[in-house]
Amino acid sequence: MVQTTSGYRFNTQKVYNVAGRIPKIQQLSLINAGVSYDDHGILTNNYLQTNQPHIFACGDCSNAVFQN
Structure with missing residues (x-):
């Protein structure tokens, strides 16, 4: 369980701290490697997976675009 400073709580399997x-x-x-990127970093999906299914990116190199 993770709780934000505003008191919101949610269950998660992993937490990433990116600077x-x-x-x-x-x-x-x-x-x-055929990995897509832009000026803001490596493009990933909600699972930190790049356009190459076996390559993941997290942290300052990632330009993760999370969608609900």
Whole structure:
């Protein structure tokens, strides 16, 4: 269980603490791996999965777009 500072509680299996830094992904050769990215980081889905199903990204390198 996680509780926010405003008192909202929800159940989760994992919690990620990301610092919000500017991603340094230039040296990762993402083009060679076929991984999609933009100026804000590596593009992921709600499960932190990139367009390459076996590659995940989390933290400052991720430009996660979460959808309900």
